[in-house]
Amino acid sequence: MVDAQSGHEKTITGILPALAGANVIYGLGMLEMGITFDLAQLVLDNEIAGMIMHSLNGIPINDETLAVDVIKKLGIGKDYLAHETTYQYMKSQSQAYLLDRRMREDWEAAGKKDIYKRAHEKMIDILENYKPVPLPDAVRETIRSIVVESEKELVVNLKKK
Numbered sequence: 001m002v003d004a005q006s007g008h009e010k011t012i013t014g015i016l017p018a019l020a021g022a023n024v025i026y027g028l029g030m031l032e033m034g035i036t037f038d039l040a041q042l043v044l045d046n047e048i049a050g051m052i053m054h055s056l057n058g059i060p061i062n063d064e065t066l067a068v069d070v071i072k073k074l075g076i077g078k079d080y081l082a083h084e085t086t087y088q089y090m091k092s093q094s095q096a097y098l099l100d101r102r103m104r105e106d107w108e109a110a111g112k113k114d115i116y117k118r119a120h121e122k123m124i125d126i127l128e129n130y131k132p133v134p135l136p137d138a139v140r141e142t143i144r145s146i147v148v149e150s151e152k153e154l155v156v157n158l159k160k161k
Contacts, residue, residue, distance in 0.1 A: 002041055002116045006031065010045055015052050025049050039127075040120040047098045047119075054095070065089055098122065 014025045027034065028049065029042030063069070067085050080086055098118050100107055113121075135143075 002031070002038065002044070002119075006041075007044070007048075007115070010048050011052070014045075014048060015055065018052050018056055025052065040116060040123045043123045043126070044098060044115065044119040047096060051096065 010027075013027070018025065025045075028045040029037050029039065031038055031041055059065075067080065067083070067089075070080065070083055070085050074080065074083070098115055100113070100115070100118065102110070
C-alpha cells in the first residue's frame with residue numbers, strides 16, 4: 001500500500017545511504033519488501049531519488065545566491081521575499097512534479113488528487129506517450145560488439161566443459 005509511511009520509508013532508506021556515499025538507491029518501485037512492484041510507485045520513487053540527488057549537491061553559497069547586491073540596493077527593512085531573485089533561487093531549490101504544494105483550498109478546488117493518483121496518471125502518460133531517444137549508432141555498435149564477444153566467449157567456455 002502506498003501511503004505516508006511508504007513515502008517516509010522510501011525517503012529515509014534512500015537518503016541515508018546517499019549521504020554515506022552510496023551511488024545506488026535500491027528498491028525503486030518496490031513495496032512489501034520487494035514482493036510487490038508498482039509502476040506508479042516507481043514514478044513516485046523517481047521523484048524522491050531526484051530530490052535526494054539534488055540535496056546531495058548542497059546549497060550554493062555565494063554573493064549571488066545570498067543576494068548581497070539586492071540587500072545593498074533595497075536597504076534595511078525592505079521586502080526581500082517579494083524580490084525576483086528570491087523567487088528565482090527558491091525555484092532552483094526544489095523541482096518537484098508530483099508533490100502538490102498548493103494551499104489546501106486550491107488543492108481541493110482542483111480535485112483533491114493525492115500523490116499516488118498523480119503518480120498513477122504520470123505512469124499512464126509515460127506508458128502511452130514516451131518515445132525514447134535512440135542511441136547514437138556508435139553506442140549501439142559498441143554494445144552490439146560487447147554482446148557478440150560475450151556470446152563467443154560463452155560458446156568457448158561451454159565447449160570446454
